[in-house]
Amino acid sequence: MDPSDSAPFAVHSGQVVSHGNLWSDVTAMAAQLPDRPYLFNLCENRYLFCVCLLAAAARKQICLLPPAGQMAVILEILRDYPGAYIAREHAPQQAGLEWYEVVAPSSTSMALPPHLDWQRSAVIAFTSGSTGKPKPCAHSLNTFKTSAEMAVSSLGIAEQQLLMLSTTPPQHMYGLETSVFWPLFSTLVLHDGRPFFAEDIRQTIKTAPWPVVLATTPTHLRSLIKTDAPWHNLAGIISATDTLSEKLAGETSVILGQSPREIYGSTETLSFASRETLRENYWRPYSGCRLIRGKNGQASLESAHLPEAVQLQDSVNIDTNGRFAVLGRDQDMVKIGGKRASLTELNRRLKDLNGVEDGVCFIQENGRLAAVVVSQLNSQAIRLGLQPYVDEVFLPRKIHFVSAIPRNETGKLAKTELEHLLADLSSSEGLAMKSPKSDQF
CATH class of the missing domain: 3.40.50.12780 (ANL, N-terminal domain)
Incomplete structure (x- = not known):
């Protein structure tokens, strides 16, 4: 040319x-x-x-x-x-x-x-x-x-x-x-x-x-x-x-x-x-x-x-x-009760639920899985929706509801932004993310 x-x-x-x-x-x-x-x-x-x-x-x-x-x-x-x-x-x-x-x-x-x-x-x-x-x-x-x-x-x-x-x-x-x-x-x-x-x-x-x-x-x-x-x-x-x-x-x-x-x-x-x-x-x-x-x-x-x-x-x-x-990154894998799962896969299942506009899973300092979602569904409906696809130990025990998740212009959620969000949501509960999301293109 x-x-x-x-x-x-x-x-x-x-x-x-x-x-x-x-x-x-x-x-x-x-x-x-x-x-x-x-x-x-x-x-x-x-x-x-x-x-x-x-x-x-x-x-x-x-x-x-x-x-x-x-x-x-x-x-x-x-x-x-x-x-x-x-x-x-x-x-x-x-x-x-x-x-x-x-x-x-x-x-x-x-x-x-x-x-x-x-x-x-x-x-x-x-x-x-x-x-x-x-x-x-x-x-x-x-x-x-x-x-x-x-x-x-x-x-x-x-x-x-x-x-x-x-x-x-x-x-x-x-x-x-x-x-x-x-x-x-x-x-x-x-x-x-x-x-x-x-x-x-x-x-x-x-x-x-x-x-x-x-x-x-x-x-x-x-x-x-x-x-x-x-x-x-x-x-x-x-x-x-x-x-x-x-x-x-x-x-x-x-x-x-x-x-x-x-x-x-x-x-x-x-x-x-x-x-x-x-x-x-x-x-x-x-x-x-x-x-x-x-x-x-x-x-x-x-x-x-x-x-x-x-x-x-x-x-x-x-x-x-x-x-x-x-398969994901090593730091993306979480282990609960002797079982392993990928946070990326859990996030995909969560966002695929009808009625969930956005969501992200994370591991609390107590080792339990939690989630932050944008949804009109209640916590029970979200867990029931995940149940056919996710092992019982990986169903989020705590679900926080927000109006928006602070993603950047490409739809990614930076580790620091999630940490700030969790701190704002429940500083008294000591929430912290242990496994960051992959920085895949």
């Missing part, structure tokens, strides 16, 4: 932007960026985010992608990256921080790509903090390019002209890959928005100039399946950040008209496997990726997009064809 041609790259502010327009915008912005080693790319508009990331790479600046947009998180990271500035469409609330105002470019002229060092670290993304303090993961443009080409090829969408619509911010690795780098290195088209409410998403898909692939999360799908109107112009659904249950996948397929496909990965590895939830239990690695078992028994990923093998945080079973099943 000729990057200077008129092939569509993005829909920005309702207008189609070509690849040549993109590189013209990148070149113009690169000449204006402050001379600093790092920037926090906090652009909310996905096209502006992409232009800013590539312009920074042209200036050999590294984009820092925090796990959350809260200023306290940014200030914490800033201590380790002195000289970083903030790039976004409007001024940060915190006074005294250097920031660059990202304005909408002209997108009218055409240009070739500027010189880019494809092997140099271009992005440092931080894990979501669901297992504790966020950690930095550096990746080069070449890593994203190779990974994107493997992903879209394995998913069979490499040469299709489809609009990628994401409900996940581009600062998160899942949103970054699917909605920015997949279009950059294929014929897919970037959509610059991030509609949140179900009807807004449906209308965006309905009026899109091309058939749409929706990259979303199980949390969002639970909202989308409540709609009554038809879902026209939807060509596919991709889900990540949490396990998609067969029940939710089935409801999605019936109501939205597309069988969802999950992708699997992490901030450290990027995505490297997929499965169609209603047809496959095992994950299929992308072509060019394979899992190997190390001497310590842990699985590692070997792939063309990674400079070296990366050990997985999850325990997996690998079959003879290279496919794998995810």
Whole structure:
């Protein structure tokens, strides 16, 4: 693909932007960026985010992608990256921080790509903090390019002209890959928005100039399946950040008209496997990726997009064809009365109950299982609903009811947020979480 041609790259502010327009915008912005080693790319508009990331790479600046947009998180990271500035469409609330105002470019002229060092670290993304303090993961443009080409090829969408619509911010690795780098290195088209409410998403898909692939999360799908109107112009659904249950996948397929496909990965590895939830239990690695078992028994990923093998945080079973099943993390396993269960699986069963909008299980300091739920059901109804699927010892003894669970924009619940929630709910009872949720992509 000729990057200077008129092939569509993005829909920005309702207008189609070509690849040549993109590189013209990148070149113009690169000449204006402050001379600093790092920037926090906090652009909310996905096209502006992409232009800013590539312009920074042209200036050999590294984009820092925090796990959350809260200023306290940014200030914490800033201590380790002195000289970083903030790039976004409007001024940060915190006074005294250097920031660059990202304005909408002209997108009218055409240009070739500027010189880019494809092997140099271009992005440092931080894990979501669901297992504790966020950690930095550096990746080069070449890593994203190779990974994107493997992903879209394995998913069979490499040469299709489809609009990628994401409900996940581009600062998160899942949103970054699917909605920015997949279009950059294929014929897919970037959509610059991030509609949140179900009807807004449906209308965006309905009026899109091309058939749409929706990259979303199980949390969002639970909202989308409540709609009554038809879902026209939807060509596919991709889900990540949490396990998609067969029940939710089935409801999605019936109501939205597309069988969802999950992708699997992490901030450290990027995505490297997929499965169609209603047809496959095992994950299929992308072509060019394979899992190997190390001497310590842990699985590692070997792939063309990674400079070296990366050990997985999850325990997996690998079959003879290279496919794998995810068993969870050791710290995700809980043991009560001599029996073992996965908190991830317990959470999935809880959220699958009719009448439960959201929920999370945790182990109290006394060793008993408890839960926090958003539901109109009472405690007895929830336990009865779980009983056919969960051993008696893993039925939550205490159930707390709340109006909302403080998940981030990708549907994840950070360990610290859950701890704060439990402390607020019942400080006198001494509730504490013992097993953090996996930081799976």
